[in-house]
């Protein structure tokens with residue numbers, strides 16, 4: 001639970017420390033804040049449960065499609081880890097909500113003002129939050145990937161194909177995607193400040209909008225370059241990938257960086 | 273034992289705390305909430321910050337803490353903008369809005385996060401919790417605290433870094449009589465240790481007991497910035513009763529005093545000492561039956577100062593008489 005902030009600094013050293021010390025302290029404070037809320041633990045538990053259920057369900061439906069009377073919907077033998085991480089569409093909203101609440105929860109309670117009096121550099125506060133989000137969500141993503149792969153394996157049985165190399169790269173890509181999309185959401189939360197508004201925006205932007213825009217040919221290029229679509233391509237679970245996975249990663253990183261920079265731009269200018 | 277368990281080696285802060293405002297201005301759209309405030313809040317004193325609702329007290333404090341960006345002018349703490357302080361909690365402790373904590377977090381975790389943000393040792397959290405009398409509820413979630421307990425949590429947060437400058441926005445709000453007395457002693461002892469204490473309040477009698485200096489604002493503008501004794505004494509009045517009141521009134525007026533004649537012939541002389549009035553009466557050979565000095569209370573002084581600038585004044589309450 002404790003996050004490496006230096007507790008033993010002597011007094012009267014205020015002036016002489018490098019920037020790293022300030023960032024370390026800011027990180028330690030954000031880390032302590034995150035883990036001292038019950039909602040954090042709930043989010044972790046719920047994401048695990050949801051991942052298990054989703055991966056198992058997706059696996060079962062593959063089996064059903066393969067074994068029912070119709071042959072048109074047969075998918076044959078599929079990748080176990082690929083099946084697991086394709087439940088990302090729904091599962092991502094739990095860690096995304098966690099990241100959003102790290103900002104909007106503070107605006108709702110007024111806690112943002114103590115936060116800024118503890119660490120007056122707002123850019124540093126945002127950076128610390130982004131670091132805490134990634135250092136929690138990426139390991140969580142690995143765990144979810146493993147749990148999901150086990151669940152999908154159970155559901156698929158003989159219809160599943162498992163390889164360590166596939167599983168490793170699928171799970172790592174999944175974890176990296178979750179980390180990036182959560183930081184992306186953090187930036188949006190900094191802009192919007194309201195929990196309901198940001199959650200709605202995240203849901204529309206990550207799920208509804210790509211589906212909607214994927215239809216008309218004119219809006220298809222846009223749909224393919226939205227964060228979640230780029231992420232699917234990167235993870236190798238897009239229906240028909242428009243570009244290579246590495247480009248998907250680059251597009252997603254661009255969205256994340258842009259969201260964070262824009263969030264910071266607004267954050268330092270507006271009154272808290 | 274000093275009231276503030278000190279994490280500092282010596283009892284007196286090494287840096288002299290100071291809040292400096294120069295032409296500090298804040299506009300919200302059309303409305304000017306703070307209008308060209310120039311102030312030096314000195315160390316070793318409790319400075320009371322008074323003004324009607326909406327006068328701009330909280331906005332001023334938020335600007336000092338870098339939460340609101342001034343429209344013009346500057347606010348400095350220890351000679352630097354708040355945003356440039358490396359470890360702000362070690363230099364400035366502030367209680368602005370005690371309710372502004374996450375309701376789901378335990379009060380100990382809240383303070384621990386604060387301590388970590390400024391590289392303070394975890395034991396400091398237990399020290400301040402003991403100091404404000406919240407050790408017993410350290411594990412309670414902040415949302416379950418009573419108004420006064422929440423206020424104490426805010427005070428604990430302000431004292432955490434053992435800062436030389438303290439700002440409290442209506443700190444006794446919601447405190448019980450014990451708590452009010454405790455807060456008064458705390459502020460007095462903080463000032464006695466050489467710290468800067470800047471405190472806003474609407475409780476005039478409490479302020480009169482606590483503050484050494486007063487800053488009064490109305491509609492964002494400075495109305496007074498003076499030692500408490502001066503603000504209160506400036507309105508000293510002498511009440512005089514005499515069998516030859518009219519004659520005395522005329523004589524005092526001709527001596528340049530401001531005299532009011534009451535309905536039953538009683539005289540009120542403003543801004544004069546009893547010595548002066550007594551001596552003048554003696555010179556005129558007029559006997560006196562009564563000569564009393566009435567010091568203005570802070571409340572009266574305040575009412576006079578701010579009568580022009582009360583924004584949200586209410587009508588006199590009227591009670592419908594029933595036959």
Ligand SMILES: Nc1ncnc2c1ncn2[C@@H]1O[C@H](COP(=O)(O)OP(=O)(O)OP(=O)(O)O)[C@@H](O)[C@H]1O
Nearest residue numbers: 300303304305323324325326327328329330331332
């Ligand atoms: N964020 C804001 N947006 C618009 N107006 C604001 C904002 N914050 C404060 N004001 C206005 O600025 C003025 C000063 O408010 P402030 O809270 O500083 O007064 P105050 O002296 O602390 O009053 P009180 O004694 O009631 O606490 C008020 O008219 C208030 O409505």
Ligand SMILES: [Mg+2]
Nearest residue numbers: 329330331441
């Ligand atoms: Mg106020």
